[in-house]
Every structure is written in structure tokens, then in C-alpha cells.
Amino acid sequence: MSTEQNRTNTNDKLDELEQNREYSTGEFLTTNQGLRVNDDQNSLKTGPRGATLLEDFILREKITHFDHERIPERIVHARGAAAHGYFQVYEPQAGLTKAKFLQDPSVKTPVFVRFSTVAGSRGSSDLARDVRGFAVKFYTEEGNFDLVGNNMPVFFIQDSIKFPDFVHAVKPEPNNEIPQAASAHDTFWDFISITPESMHMIMWVMSDRAIPRSYRMMEGFGVHTFRFINGEGKSSFVKFHWKPLLGVHSVVWDEAQLISGRDPDFHRRDLWDSIEGGAYPEWELGVQIVAEEDEHKFDFDLLDATKIIPEELVPVQRIGKMVLNRNPDNYFAETEQVAFHLGHLVPGLDFTNDPLLQGRLFSYTDTQLKRLGGPNFHEIPINRPIAPVHNGQRDGHMRQTINVGRTSYSPNGINADSPAQAKESEGGFASYAERIDGHKVRARSKSFRDHYSQAKLFWNSQSDTEKTHIVKALRFELGKVAVEEIRERMLIHLAQVDTTLATLVGEGLGLTVPSAQGVQLNKGVPADANPADYQPTTARTDVGQSAALSMANPPKVGIKTRQVAILAADGVDNTEFDVIKQALSAEEAVIAIVAPRLGKLKTSTGEAVKIDASLQTTASVLFDAVYVPGGQTSVNSLLQEADAVRFVHEAFMHCKPIAATAEGVDLLKAAANGGAEKLLSSEGVITGEGTNAEAVPQKFIEAIGEHRFWSREKTLV
Ligand code: HDD
Numbered sequence: 001m002s003t004e005q006n007r008t009n010t011n012d013k014l015d016e017l018e019q020n021r022e023y024s025t026g027e028f029l030t031t032n033q034g035l036r037v038n039d040d041q042n043s044l045k046t047g048p049r050g051a052t053l054l055e056d057f058i059l060r061e062k063i064t065h066f067d068h069e070r071i072p073e074r075i076v077h078a079r080g081a082a083a084h085g086y087f088q089v090y091e092p093q094a095g096l097t098k099a100k101f102l103q104d105p106s107v108k109t110p111v112f113v114r115f116s117t118v119a120g121s122r123g124s125s126d127l128a129r130d131v132r133g134f135a136v137k138f139y140t141e142e143g144n145f146d147l148v149g150n151n152m153p154v155f156f157i158q159d160s161i162k163f164p165d166f167v168h169a170v171k172p173e174p175n176n177e178i179p180q181a182a183s184a185h186d187t188f189w190d191f192i193s194i195t196p197e198s199m200h201m202i203m204w205v206m207s208d209r210a211i212p213r214s215y216r217m218m219e220g221f222g223v224h225t226f227r228f229i230n231g232e233g234k235s236s237f238v239k240f241h242w243k244p245l246l247g248v249h250s251v252v253w254d255e256a257q258l259i260s261g262r263d264p265d266f267h268r269r270d271l272w273d274s275i276e277g278g279a280y281p282e283w284e285l286g287v288q289i290v291a292e293e294d295e296h297k298f299d300f301d302l303l304d305a306t307k308i309i310p311e312e313l314v315p316v317q318r319i320g321k322m323v324l325n326r327n328p329d330n331y332f333a334e335t336e337q338v339a340f341h342l343g344h345l346v347p348g349l350d351f352t353n354d355p356l357l358q359g360r361l362f363s364y365t366d367t368q369l370k371r372l373g374g375p376n377f378h379e380i381p382i383n384r385p386i387a388p389v390h391n392g393q394r395d396g397h398m399r400q401t402i403n404v405g406r407t408s409y410s411p412n413g414i415n416a417d418s419p420a421q422a423k424e425s426e427g428g429f430a431s432y433a434e435r436i437d438g439h440k441v442r443a444r445s446k447s448f449r450d451h452y453s454q455a456k457l458f459w460n461s462q463s464d465t466e467k468t469h470i471v472k473a474l475r476f477e478l479g480k481v482a483v484e485e486i487r488e489r490m491l492i493h494l495a496q497v498d499t500t501l502a503t504l505v506g507e508g509l510g511l512t513v514p515s516a517q518g519v520q521l522n523k524g525v526p527a528d529a530n531p532a533d534y535q536p537t538t539a540r541t542d543v544g545q546s547a548a549l550s551m552a553n554p555p556k557v558g559i560k561t562r563q564v565a566i567l568a569a570d571g572v573d574n575t576e577f578d579v580i581k582q583a584l585s586a587e588e589a590v591i592a593i594v595a596p597r598l599g600k601l602k603t604s605t606g607e608a609v610k611i612d613a614s615l616q617t618t619a620s621v622l623f624d625a626v627y628v629p630g631g632q633t634s635v636n637s638l639l640q641e642a643d644a645v646r647f648v649h650e651a652f653m654h655c656k657p658i659a660a661t662a663e664g665v666d667l668l669k670a671a672a673n674g675g676a677e678k679l680l681s682s683e684g685v686i687t688g689e690g691t692n693a694e695a696v697p698q699k700f701i702e703a704i705g706e707h708r709f710w711s712r713e714k715t716l717v
Pocket of ligand 1: 076080155359360
């Protein structure tokens with residue numbers, strides 16, 4: 001494809017959206033019929049104090065539209081944020097797939113990506129402990145391809161028929177609609193404790209992956225095994241991955257809960273602000289490829305969505321990059337109305353028989369019909385492909401296309417059989433001719449019965465800190481469960497994964513791990529089936545470890561876009577202030593001057609500096625690191641502010657990098673609850689005076705690159 005054509009493609013989507021944008025720049029106010037409105041402040045009445053007249057069509061139009069402003073929120077993934085961008089492949093992938101958007105490295109395929117939480121309603125907090133949705137719509141030349149994945153590579157259940165049960169269990173309980181956006185309640189754990197297939201996923205959602213630092217710092221996964229089909233018709237299995245170039249980072253649970261109060265839009269804002277600031281989030285698309293003939297060579301089933309293919313067995317090849325570089329113009333029109341569906345795919349890709357995937361193929365269109373109100377949702381600008389659409393589908397609610405001509409059927413003679421079917425060589429989609437031969441049964445394959453081995457693999461692969469966080473998460477979640485039997489059942493399952501894990505969780509709950517003897521670990525058994533056939537197998541002892549499952553050793557990727565608070569007040573040392581600001585800016589970190597009040601502060605040399613946030617409007621949990629420059633007057637003012645002292649203390653408790661120079665060290669001491677020596681000698685706390693102060697900015701920057709200093713979790717100050 002020529003560069004010119006490429007430019008046309010990427011601009012096509014923008015142009016198309018442009019046609020639907022409305023800018024209010026000095027125009028008259030009108031009704032929806034284009035009538036200019038003369039008085040938009042008063043309804044039509046019988047005299048200034050009279051009754052309002054039914055005749056007032058302007059009032060009625062405005063109120064009617066308002067009354068209908070809401071559409072049903074998504075039943076799952078209601079809370080989200082999205083952005084536009086593009087995808088580019090690194091090298092042609094013709095050997096694997098004929099998908100056109102994966103061939104030409106000069107082509108930028110437009111994308112729209114929506115991130116979400118699963119359980120909460122549209123107004124819930126971003127920081128819930130939850131899976132994050134990671135849904136990518138590629139507007140390719142051959143039609144839209146939607147990769148509707150999550151930030152975790154496995155799922156809670158193996159068969160889609162259980163999805164409504166799972167979702168009902170995790171959603172707020174139906175009698176009182178409590179708790180919002182939280183899995184820490186009886187119905188969720190009741191379901192999980194008798195559904196052992198969820199155990200691998202439970203390890204992921206109890207880990208810090210469920211409380212990401214940012215959407216920009218999460219991995220994404222297509223979860224299911226899909227198929228690639230190349231030009232010769234040869235198929236291979238493929239698992240999709242998104243690898244964030246900013247590394248994978250999370251917050252800690254206490255912090256997550258505080259952020260939910262301080263800024264429930266934390267993730268939305270982070271995505272929005274970084275794109276507005278020109279720091280475009282990037283991910284590489286990775287694929288794990290398994291040859292068709294190797295389908296059965298693993299000790300798990302490729303069709304089982306509760307399993308990963310460990311990267312040690314099949315490495316992830318990075319084949320392209322996605323960049324998000326534009327925020328939506330209108331949340332509702334784009335982020336709310338975007339309609340994803342696994343069944344939106346292009347030649348070169350196909351499904352497998354994964355029973356979770358198969359059910360999803362029905363659900364997504366069905367849900368859009370309800371949510372978006374009819375079968376024409378593909379005509380909403382954000383959903384329209386850049387590839388032309390021609391078919392005999394007509395009419396329905398809110399039809400936008402004006403189909404010209406007499407024929408809306410195929411084949412037809414009157415219009416020379418147009419639109420015509422396309423041969424495969426012309427880009428026509430043909431399903432992979434997989435051989436299927438079997439009895440019609442409702443059953444679960446025996447190869448799906450090992451629920452604990454990969455849960456164990458995940459546990460084994462975690463660092464000590466990550467393990468501690470999983471134990472704490474389980475203590476929290478199960479601690480909120482009222483029915484003791486549920487807690488005990490969970491301990492039995494956890495013991496199947498790892499006995500130390502179960503014992504530690506049990507200690508927090510005041511329980512010993514009950515014996516599994518005679519316990520039916522799976523209650524999801526068909527009425528006429530033999531429960532023994534559904535009893536999970538015990539975990540293998542040889543599962544080993546997989547480095548890719550731990551977030552503990554992320555590649556060092558610098559501190560770009562990391563949020564740093566500089567605590568200061570009038571009289572802050574001008575030189576120290578400048579030095580740290582310059583050093584952080586050079587690394588492209590984002591700096592906020594936090595002071596006791598808003599407005600401007602005067603530095604020691606009288607220079608006026610704009611304050612970004614007052615201590616009342618922000619909190620340490622909204623930052624990655626804290627810096628306190630010297631200047632006696634400045635530090636004296638901060639010492640008078642309980643919020644400033646708490647700011648530093650909280651940052652310390654959350655293991656964040658903290659630095660101070662000269663008098664600034666006094667604020668750190670004040671935040672130490674009498675344990676100043678302990679605090680100052682802790683990892684990730686950097687201080688210096690006089691000539692020693694010169695090295696502080698550089699050490700601070702290195703510390704931010706480390707993200708957190710977990711040894712401090714055991715340091716009580
Ligand atoms: Fe789903 C939305 C991801 C299983 C039924 N799902 C939805 C979204 C994501 C996922 C990211 C939000 C899309 C957006 O931003 O608009 N879902 C997954 C993953 C799954 C999964 C990774 C397992 C591998 N989902 C799943 C099953 C079913 C559904 C088994 C039903 C049988 N999902 C839906 C849905 C939603 C949805 C009800 C709600 C809103 C929507 O589709 O558009 O159809």
C-alpha cells in the first residue's frame with residue numbers, strides 16, 4: 001500500500017468522526033428541527049405567573065430529550081475510559097496470517113481502546129479490586145477487528161453458560177444492592193468456593209494486578225486461544241498479549257481504598273491527562289503461536305480459558321505497536337456507545353471451540369441490541385468501519401443510511417446481483433474448515449479438570465511481597481464474608497494450591513485449614529452426573545515457576561509521566577527548588593507543587609511560582625513520589641499543617657520514594673511518629689544537606705524508577 005493510501009486510511013476514521021462532530025462556536029441556539037430559539041429561560045405561560053401551556057413544544061422537546069438521555073449501562077464493564085490511536089505491525093506476518101493490517105509496517109491502522117472495571121456500575125470507583133477490561137477496536141481496511149480482552153490472561157469460568165451466575169454472584173447483593181464494585185461479600189465467595197475452576201483466576205484477582213497504578217501500566221490479554229490463518233489456508237493457534245512500554249505497576253490495597261475516596265476517577269484522569277500532555281501510552285502486541293499439530297502436546301487444554309500457555313513453553317513474539325494519541329471528544333458518543341464484539345473479525349483470524357469464547361459470540365451483539373436500542377448500532381460513528389458496507393439489511397430503529405435503489409435481496413437480477421459475494425482471493429471471509437465429529441452432549445472435557453496446577457504456578461512465581469499481598473487480599477475479602485462455611489471451603493481450595501498460603505490466610509481469619517477428606521470440591525455438577533467425574537484433580541507437584549507472572553522485576557523503563565509532589569510554601573529554597581524541578585522535567589516526570597494554599601508562592605529569592613494543588617485538594621495517594629526542598633520558612637509552614645505531615649507519612653507507609661534536602665528533612669522527621677531514625681534510614685528515603693544535597697535529585701529519580709520499596713512494609717513508624 002502506498003504511503004498516500006496509508007495516510008488516507010488513518011485519516012478516514014478521523015474524517016468520518018469529523019463529519020459527526022458539532023462545534024458550538026458562536027452559532028445560534030436552535031431546537032432539534034433547526035428553529036432558532038428566542039427564550040431558553042422561561043416556559044410558555046398564561047401570564048408571567050400563569051400555568052404552563054401544553055403548547056410549549058420547545059419546553060417539551062427539551063425535557064423529553066433530557067428524560068431519555070440515559071441508556072442502559074453495560075451489564076458488566078460499565079465503568080470505563082477510552083482513547084483513539086493507531087496500530088502498526090513491525091514486519092509482515094504473512095507466514096502466520098493473511099490479515100491485511102498485519103502485513104505492511106508503513107500502515108497505521110486506526111484503533112479505539114476502551115479500558116474498564118467489570119463489577120461496578122458506571123459511577124463506581126476506578127480503584128476497585130477487579131479485573132480490567134482491555135478492548136481494542138481495529139478499524140482495518142478489511143472491516144473492524146475487535147480484540148476484547150482483559151488485563152489478566154485467564155477467566156473465572158470455563159463455559160459461558162455459567163457467566164450470568166458468576167456475574168450475579170459478584171455484583172452487589174440483590175436485596176440491598178451492597179457492596180458496590182467489590183467482590184468482598186458472601187455471594188461472590190459462596191460461588192467461588194464451590195467453583196474450583198475459578199481458582200487460577202482468583203490468584204490473579206487477589207494479586208496486585210487487580211489494582212493497577214494506571215491503565216497505561218497494565219498488560220492486556222486476548223485470553224482465549226484464537227486461530228491465525230495464512231494465505232495458504234494453514235491455521236495455527238494464537239494467544240494475544242499487550243505489553244505496556246511503561247512497565248507493569250500497581251498500587252497497594254490501602255492506597256487503592258484511599259484513592260477511591262480522594263479521586264474515584266484516578267485511572268480515567270491519568271489516561272486523559274497523559275494523552276493531553278502528549279505522553280502517549282504505548283503497548284506492543286505480542287503473540288504466542290502453537291502449530292496446529294501441537295494442539296495436544298500440553299498438560300492443559302488450549303481451549304480452556306482458565307489456563308495460560310507459560311511464556312517459558314511458548315515465547316511471546318512482539319509483532320507490532322499500538323499508540324494512543326487522542327482523547328475522545330464526547331464521552332457518551334464515543335466511549336459509551338462503542339460496541340465491541342468478538343465476532344467482529346477479519347480474514348486471517350478465526351475462533352476456536354473454547355466454550356467460553358463460543359458463548360461470547362452470542363452475547364456481545366445481543367447486549368448491544370438492548371443497550372444501544374436496535375440493530376443499527378454499527379452506524380453510530382464510533383462503530384462504523386472504514387471499510388465500505390454494502391448489504392441487503394434495511395430499516396430498524398434510527399436507520400442512518402439512505403439505501404438507494406429497488407433491491408435489498410441477494411441474489412438479484414435487477415441490480416446485476418450487486419452487492420456481490422467476494423471470493424477469498426477478493427477478501428471474502430471464509431470460516432476455517434475445522435473438522436468436527438462428535439456426539440451432541442452437555443459435558444465438560446476431562447482435559448479441563450486440573451484447576452489447581454496453574455494457580456500453584458502463579459503462586460510459586462510471585463515474589464515474597466507479592467505473596468504477602470495475596471494473603472492480605474484474601475484475608476480482607478474473606479474477612480468480609482459473614483457465612484463461616486464459605487471461608488472454610490475457601491481454605492480447603494487454597495490448601496490445594498499451597499498449604500502455606502492456606503495456613504496464612506486461615507491465621508488472619510482465626511481458622512485452621514479444614515480437611516478436604518470427603519468434601520465435594522465442585523458443586524457445579526450436572527444433576528445426573530457422577531460427582532467423581534467433576535472432582536478436580538490435585539495440583540501437580542512439578543509446576544515450577546514462570547518469571548513472566550511476577551511484577552517484581554519489571555524492566556527499568558525510566559520515570560516518564562510519573563507524578564511527583566513537591567511540598568513547599570513561601571520561602572522555599574530557590575536553588576533547591578529549581579534543581580529538582582529541572583532534574584524531574586528532564587526525565588519527563590510530571591511535577592505538582594503542593595502547598596498549604598492555592599495561588600502563588602514566593603521562593604527564598606522572591607520569585608513567584610504557581611501552586612498546582614493545595615493540601616486540602618490533593619493527597620499523597622495520588623502521587624508516585626514526594627520531595628521536600630529546604631528553606632526554613634517554607635518547612636516551618638509545612639510543619640504547622642497536619643495534612644503535610646500526613647502526606648509524607650502516608651507516602652512512607654505506601655513504600656513510595658521520598659526525598660528531602662536541608663530543612664526539608666525536618667518534615668520527614670515530623671512524619672515519623674517518633675521513629676525518625678528508622679524512617680530516615682529506610683530504603684527509598686533519600687536525604688542530604690550541603691554538598692550531600694547535590695546527589696539527592698539523581699538518587700530520587702533512580703528511586704522513582706524502582707516504583708516501591710517493599711522492605712518498608714514491615715517498618716512501622
Ligand atoms: Fe465480556 C463486555 C471482556 C467473558 C459478555 N467483556 C466486555 C468488555 C470486555 C470483556 C473488555 C467491555 C467491552 C467494552 O469496553 O465495551 N468478557 C471479557 C473477557 C472474557 C469475557 C476477556 C473472558 C475471556 N463476557 C464474557 C462472557 C460473556 C460476556 C463469557 C457472556 C457469555 N461482556 C459480555 C457482555 C458485555 C461484555 C454482556 C457487556 C457490555 C458489552 O458486552 O458490550 O456482552
